[in-house]
Amino acid sequence: MTQDIDQLAINTIRTLSMDAVQKANSGHPGTPMSLAPVAYELWQNHLRYDPANPVWPNRDRFVLSAGHASMLLYSMLFLAGVRKVDENYNITDEPACGLDEIENFRQLHSRTPGHPEYRWTTGVETTTGPLGQGVGTSVGMAMASKWLGATYGADLFDFDTYAVAGDGCLQEGISHEAASLAGHLKLDNLCWIFDNNHISIDGDTALAFSDDVLSRFEGYGWNVIRVGDANDTGLLGKAFNAFKAETGRPTLIVVDSHIGWGSPNKQDTESAHGEPLGEEEIELTKEVYGWPKDAKFFVPEGVRERFDEVIGRRGAELSSAWQEKLDASEHKAELEMLQHRGLPDGWDADLPSFEADEEKGLATRKASNKVQNAIAERVPWLIAGSCDLTDSTSVRLSDADQYEPGSYDGRQVHFGIREHAAAAACNGMSTAKLRPLWSTYLTFSDYGRAAIRLSALMELPVVHLFTHDSIGLGEDGPTHQPIEQLMALRAMPHLDVIRPADANEVTEAWKIALDRTHCPVAMVMTRQTVPVFDRSKYASAEGVQRGGYVLADAEDGDPELILIATGSEVQLALGAHERLAADGIRSRVVSLPCWEIFEKQDQSYRDEVLPPDVVARISVEEGATLGWERYVGTEGAIMGMSTFGQSAPFADVEAEFGFTVDNVTKVAREVAERAAKSTT
């Protein structure tokens, strides 16, 4: 093997990827083969990254947005000798991704799943696979770098973010939102590498794609550089240097590549994209690479060491110099707290408690604003943004500057009308340990849903804040009135959905949200005014901490009927409860703001709140009925929405669909009577 060590290393990335996919009999070999020189040049000669300290806060980020090419990343993690970090952020002596893991590609419990998974494999900076998510997330990482630099000093934070995108990523709508936002924000620390290989799953990209990418990205205010040959590491190096020298614009490097490079029969074809090459073709390709054709998972002598010598040595120097700076910094303690997702002592000292106000009331979105502001005062790294609905969703921080070029320490982000990018950017900011929240109307959570899912999958404590949470928003009508969104969010694993009933439940909800270090929260708020309940008459809002609680009870604590409600409908349940009491019907009102937390309570608490022998139950929630059987059972009544809404003033809409105290009382009576009959 007469090739120089760098070429050997590049071919090692290629052959490991081919072998892993072949052994797994599943995966995507073609892109790791074509982009091996790109990854190699970037990691070895540009990326400020310390394999021995992969959680160094100022490391450059490498995002494989084309997540199906996961073997490219795993090969790099292995060859660069990235070390595994445990759950407590301690660096271990184990490799993040050893050769054994590569040989176990796509097998159960391996660290090498089909697509890169954040928190599963050290060195994976974000989960990718759903196309476009990586580029969206990368914008948040770049934003975080700017924010950290502006806040704590550019000598401490100036990391760059690189994202490798395929044509799929650039076809997805999120790429538009993300690129447009990055251009607007002049994120010159962001570099996307477009793998221009002209092949997608169906065949030539020309089947569906004719964009002039250069013109498109110039329209976003990006610097666009073209590298005509993915194998030309010299040109690639120049392109990365040009990116680093650029100011005021993000950079797109368009790299012309050949998928499955070197494969005599599969290069430049869709068959190299998503299936193993086959043993025979692998042998032929290894011949092209000057590789021993029978060797599997072969790592030539000197290759691993070459990484230690270059990225390893450079990274160690950079990260230890940084640590010295940190040690000398006045911000050390705060930054360590931030990096460990801690919160300042007394962060919740000023959280508002709201006086009872059953007449005038307060929209929960507005209560939320007061709480957010109290938190923002004490938690400097809380960042609030909205999708052109800053005041509508009440996320304006009263003392915050706008986050924009020239004031990157601002904490009020105008994401634009870009819900998908907003959610993804919050994921990115969260990977850098900021505490981001973004907001839109609940209906439009649909637009960001794929990125919300990733926050749940990555266990990132992002706050997704949604207002205008029911038909109660009124005149805007069916297009804006959420029906199914609330239950659809509840169906998502590892996402806590909280819909507070009044201002004091809002305060409790925010305590939960901030307390979460590894779980996103969806906060669901009203547009319309709701009463602030008299907590001297009803139970304390602290019950929110258990997901659900008895808000009002039958006098003897022995209800014959349970009304269960969330959010703005709790007032209807309470109204019915009082009327029923006047008629001698013993009812209980359960406020159930967070199903996920309630489900985690022990059985005895749940039975205490919802005694199994009380089968006469009614749920009241202005959303899809699906799912409420969990609490109402088969004997009860579910008051919800089975159709889309209507455009009208909110009281008219609510009356139209039966959401009045009168009607809840009527249904409650019927259920109580039915239950009384069935037991006698």
Next chain:
Amino acid sequence: MTQDIDQLAINTIRTLSMDAVQKANSGHPGTPMSLAPVAYELWQNHLRYDPANPVWPNRDRFVLSAGHASMLLYSMLFLAGVRKVDENYNITDEPACGLDEIENFRQLHSRTPGHPEYRWTTGVETTTGPLGQGVGTSVGMAMASKWLGATYGADLFDFDTYAVAGDGCLQEGISHEAASLAGHLKLDNLCWIFDNNHISIDGDTALAFSDDVLSRFEGYGWNVIRVGDANDTGLLGKAFNAFKAETGRPTLIVVDSHIGWGSPNKQDTESAHGEPLGEEEIELTKEVYGWPKDAKFFVPEGVRERFDEVIGRRGAELSSAWQEKLDASEHKAELEMLQHRGLPDGWDADLPSFEADEEKGLATRKASNKVQNAIAERVPWLIAGSCDLTDSTSVRLSDADQYEPGSYDGRQVHFGIREHAAAAACNGMSTAKLRPLWSTYLTFSDYGRAAIRLSALMELPVVHLFTHDSIGLGEDGPTHQPIEQLMALRAMPHLDVIRPADANEVTEAWKIALDRTHCPVAMVMTRQTVPVFDRSKYASAEGVQRGGYVLADAEDGDPELILIATGSEVQLALGAHERLAADGIRSRVVSLPCWEIFEKQDQSYRDEVLPPDVVARISVEEGATLGWERYVGTEGAIMGMSTFGQSAPFADVEAEFGFTVDNVTKVAREVAERAAKSTT
């Protein structure tokens, strides 16, 4: 009032809009005020539209993508004298939107809801309001025009589609997908009008938006025209003429406008966007317009007539000339059938029936392909597309050409990796009465969810086809394995979600889908092979027509235990059923492919399938557990997913999460024993 009649008409649009919003005390006056000349010039002098026949199939389409400006559209419908069409496509003598409706803007049951609603107000070509949906849908309309023209003759079909987009529409990711697709397809019959008013809800668009829209759209291969003044109808006319003369490219007309034009204190401010101007400002503005300041909903003499003289006369001539052509056409009967959402006699004559094959089996996606092809042979206007997953989702039509420039009669659409645009374009094609289906993996239904919702809200019989429908897809791992998507789709009103268990259920599912004239269907299919059940041993797949049915029963028809499953998990339920039978435990297997249809069956059928006294029940579905309590009740067991999945070969993943016959049998035994105890 000395202004010429055209200016009077333009100011009438403006003042009606201002008055309606003021009276409703809710709405968006600013854009109707600024765009009144644009709408007027377009409708009067360009739009091929017959107000007396608003369902004329070859009419040009006008889409108000900026749906919040609904009063602009309602004013046009009123002034142009558009007539109401009833549910049976009959044109009535009533106005689609009379002055009384305008005075009832945003009130319950009015024809003037907050955002334009398709099928609710004649003349509204598509529901808009969720930003970007209108432009997405417009691409499908333009595609349909090309397809109809190429298939039935350009003398019959050559309609143009105009869409008015705000900055919000162009910021949304869907606008990228849609514009990129339209440019690729060279849809020169598509014209977007960008209302470049520099104002969004939060304030100046510069807060969040710096795109060079011209460069961006040139990157998509569009012709871009700039009109520097929205009040200059002469320039606007030239721009529309340039669009009509253009070949081979869609057109974007960038119109510089002033939101709230004419309002002395609110023009060019965000306060003109989304709230009433206020009585005082309305008076001041009416003065600017030379309008009687106290008159409300004032329509000067001659204005209505002016519309009759221009668009009315032109439209009548065009539509009657068209009708003559249709009457002479060999395609008349077929086109009338198409327009009424009919299907050719015998359309289902060749639908495959699949022989039992419990060994080798057949993935439901593959069975679906056979059924689709049988339908496509008989229903010429079935159009199938995918998002770069044509063969993965098995939607390739064996005899179809690709839909592309030069073969617009093709029926195989390559939407590109653009799920959101694909779903929206299908909505657009469906408004033109084609029968479109599009496909992706179930997980990525999230990307198109907002457009799927609109198909449900608009009652469009689009087929949304999703494959790779569970953790059973295997190695691709958690990012690709749907968990919550199935239940989240079920939560959506007016969408039938069907998850067939085997090939013969697939055939039945397609019968349902085609039979729907006013309801979209989500088809949910496996990647992996599943048995084709022996229907001589089990019940007929025709039970799918009732949503759920008894597939296998206890020998005596008196089960002590019911196993309920969908899709690929039905085989597990059957396997357990047979083992339980061997042990003398009497179980029933219910296949429940479509909850929505099952819910619509009468109580007696539902009780027959799920006898209320059999409380020992188990559900088996590889998805979110939320919702299953509806069928399993409080005594049963729900076998589902409460976490995200894992990357591994599918059998390993299924075993990891307990989806094996062994485990289902074990759980079933436990449930049966528990139930036996509680009854003794």
